[in-house]
Amino acid sequence: MFEQLGTFDPVFPDVPEDTTTVPPRTLPLKRRKTLRECCVFIFANLIIMPIVGLIYASVIAEGLRRLMPIFQLRIYKLPVPGLGIARDYDGWDRLDLAIVMSLLLFAVVTWLWMKVFIELQGFGTIADTRHTHPIVFFLLAGIATVIICGDALIFYVGLSAQSASGWTETPAYVAPAATTLYSCGLAVLGWWHADFKTSSLV
Numbered sequence: 001m002f003e004q005l006g007t008f009d010p011v012f013p014d015v016p017e018d019t020t021t022v023p024p025r026t027l028p029l030k031r032r033k034t035l036r037e038c039c040v041f042i043f044a045n046l047i048i049m050p051i052v053g054l055i056y057a058s059v060i061a062e063g064l065r066r067l068m069p070i071f072q073l074r075i076y077k078l079p080v081p082g083l084g085i086a087r088d089y090d091g092w093d094r095l096d097l098a099i100v101m102s103l104l105l106f107a108v109v110t111w112l113w114m115k116v117f118i119e120l121q122g123f124g125t126i127a128d129t130r131h132t133h134p135i136v137f138f139l140l141a142g143i144a145t146v147i148i149c150g151d152a153l154i155f156y157v158g159l160s161a162q163s164a165s166g167w168t169e170t171p172a173y174v175a176p177a178a179t180t181l182y183s184c185g186l187a188v189l190g191w192w193h194a195d196f197k198t199s200s201l202v
Contacts, residue, residue: 033199041196052189056106056182060151061098063158071098109151112144113190114197123198152183 064071075095076087086092118124130137156179163170 053106057102059158060102062161063154064098066157066161073097113187114193117191117194
């Protein structure tokens, strides 16, 4: 009789351990930011972002004009109804596609740096796809790398062009050094936004 007990199926069957399985991600708790924190962050952005964006746009726009002359096209010449009136206003008639594209690049690169620091701090979801969907992970990482490096290259070209057109001769090391400082500055700006976003996660 006791020998027949071994013929029953086990209640808890043995499950082979899979060392490649990624453990489920636990969502961090959130706390509401104070009104003072939000106001300080918004006020600081209203001061910093226009200044940085103006400097950024002036150099990047020059780099875009040098690399791709199509960006020299004036905004009022675009086949869009209503844009032609910009020709009659001082300042607006000098806006070209390079200025618009440089501002878009500024927003995209700052957002990319913010996402990079969020992922490095473990609060993002893209890093988890490295095990489950490696093709998606490396594709997104490659796209971000190309945009960030391309942005630095455009800045270098624009700064070199403006330095060459000046009255005084600029040393050769100024453009690479300024490009490095520029990239680090955008990285710090992205880290600041990432820190504000993740500081409410505990």
